[in-house]
């Protein structure tokens with residue numbers, strides 16, 4: 490069975506498929522399934538059949554080139570070749586290495602292929618109309634070079650549709666990174682559960698359309714594996730968005746305080762504030778420097794305003810305990826003043842969203858920030874850096890050569906905060922190692938002020954009482970969904986206004 494897996498996250502037919510398995514965890518799933526009495530050869534047969542089903546519609550009257558590698562990925566290729574031939578397609582199998590060197594299930598499947606096996610060469614035969622890439626999958630152990638690299642280059646140059654088995658060859662399924670060179674696939678068929686590399690960039694772009702095939706591994710093996718990475722799907726947090734009762738007061742929906750910038754920099758706080766209201770905070774107040782009050786006042790209506798001059802002004806605004814979530818950082822200014830205000834916010838014990846200048850202000854003293862966060866682990870804190878802010882705050886303490894998922898996790902563990910590392914593949918990482926990868930954000934979200942909106946949404950969900958990792962994950966998804974609703978041409982102001990229709994659909 491193949492499940493269509495919607496790239497924009499709007500629909501996932503099977504709710505329990507949010508787990509993402511590293512290649513090591515997938516090998517463990519394979520081992521556990523076999524221990525439960527499911528023969529490995531049966532898993533491979535199911536895998537290859539699913540690949541053939543995905544390739545069949547692309548192979549109309551043309552020859553299918555199946556490129557097989559020396560391991561089980563190649564074994565899947567031999568199965569796919571057999572099914573495609575049985576369906577009447579002309580199939581040419583090319584193998585990296587000799588048939589005699591195949592081992593285990595792959596050798597069995599090669600023996601069941603009764604056509605010719607050609608040596609993999611550096612060219613794509615002229616008759617080929619579609620390619621099945623079964624060179625390397627989860628077993629990729631070093632950068633691709635030599636004959637495999639030459640073949641990949643030729644396939645990519647050919648412009649032919651490519652169906653990749655498990656992952657496009659050269660893509661590291663755990664990290665989303667390319668090792669050497671990678672196949673650019675039209676469609677990727679993977680098994681049992683998606684891998685992080687299907688969602689992380691650049692992997693996601695290399696996979697094309699991703700299909701998930703059920704090959705007979707029981708979901709119960711996950712009880713032992715306990716995956717810690719997840720695709721950010723609505724099933725994870727949607728149930729928490731609703732308060733679940735009717736007799737509520739606006740304060741039951743939380744009160745967000747946005748610490749605003751000076752009179753020349755009011756837009757960021759206003760965007761965050763409006764987004765927080767739209768995302769369901771019962772009340773939102775901007776606290777701004779005295780001189781900026783008239784500017785804010787002329788623009789704000791349902792968002793309230795109060796004096797928040799200096800650190801004392803911010804502390805005074807925090808005196809009301811009903812202001813239960815704070816956004817600080819958007820256009821706050823980099824320096825001592827912002828650093829002091831962040832410390833005051835954290836000391837007040839409120840849920841906090843630290844964005845932009847609130848992060849950069851600690852560039853020279855990240856330990857001071859981490860210490861303030863770790864001093865009260867019960868207080869929810871979400872940091873929302875883009876890559877530049879991440880580098881400034883974590884560059885000296887996190888291995889910046891590691892992949893994005895690993896970097897976000899390391900940052901969360903070190904800082905004690907939930908780290909939402911922005912981008913096409915936004916990561917939400919919790920200090921305990923759990924992480925969610927978001928993949929519904931369209932490229933037109935790359936527009937000034939959209940990050941401020943995101944900070945406001947996170948704060949609203951914290952104010953509503955969602956646990957910090959879920960607040961961050963839900964916010965990233967709502968942000969992407971709102972951008973999809975608004976469509977190309979989006980400016981940041983459109984995002985809060987698109988939230989209601991997204992929420993309406995979620996309610997339904």
Ligand SMILES: NC(=O)C1=CN([C@@H]2O[C@H](COP(=O)(O)OP(=O)(O)OC[C@H]3O[C@@H](n4cnc5c(N)ncnc54)[C@H](OP(=O)(O)O)[C@@H]3O)[C@@H](O)[C@H]2O)[C@@H](O)CC1
Nearest residue numbers: 519533559560561562625626627628629630631632633655
């Ligand atoms: N898990 C499951 O449940 C199921 C898994 N299934 C399938 O099995 C696949 C994993 O199979 P796998 O472990 O045999 O690894 P695979 O990707 O074939 O590569 C290993 C071979 O390639 C070689 N090699 C690697 N990198 C190389 C390089 N850069 N350059 C040159 N050589 C390189 C490597 O050499 P070595 O590292 O040993 O020197 C070894 O010979 C998985 O992706 C899925 O398709 C399904 O059948 C259904 C059930």
Ligand SMILES: Nc1ncnc2c1ncn2[C@@H]1O[C@H](COP(=O)(O)OP(=O)(O)O)[C@@H](O)[C@H]1O
Nearest residue numbers: 875911912930931932934935937938939940941
């Ligand atoms: N290419 C992209 N595709 C999808 N989302 C993107 C892309 N580039 C940026 N984004 C999203 O847009 C937002 C930009 O935030 P940020 O960089 O803080 O901008 P600003 O500071 O102008 O508000 C983030 O949520 C980020 O994940």
Ligand SMILES: [K+]
Nearest residue numbers: 622625656658
């Ligand atoms: K492959």
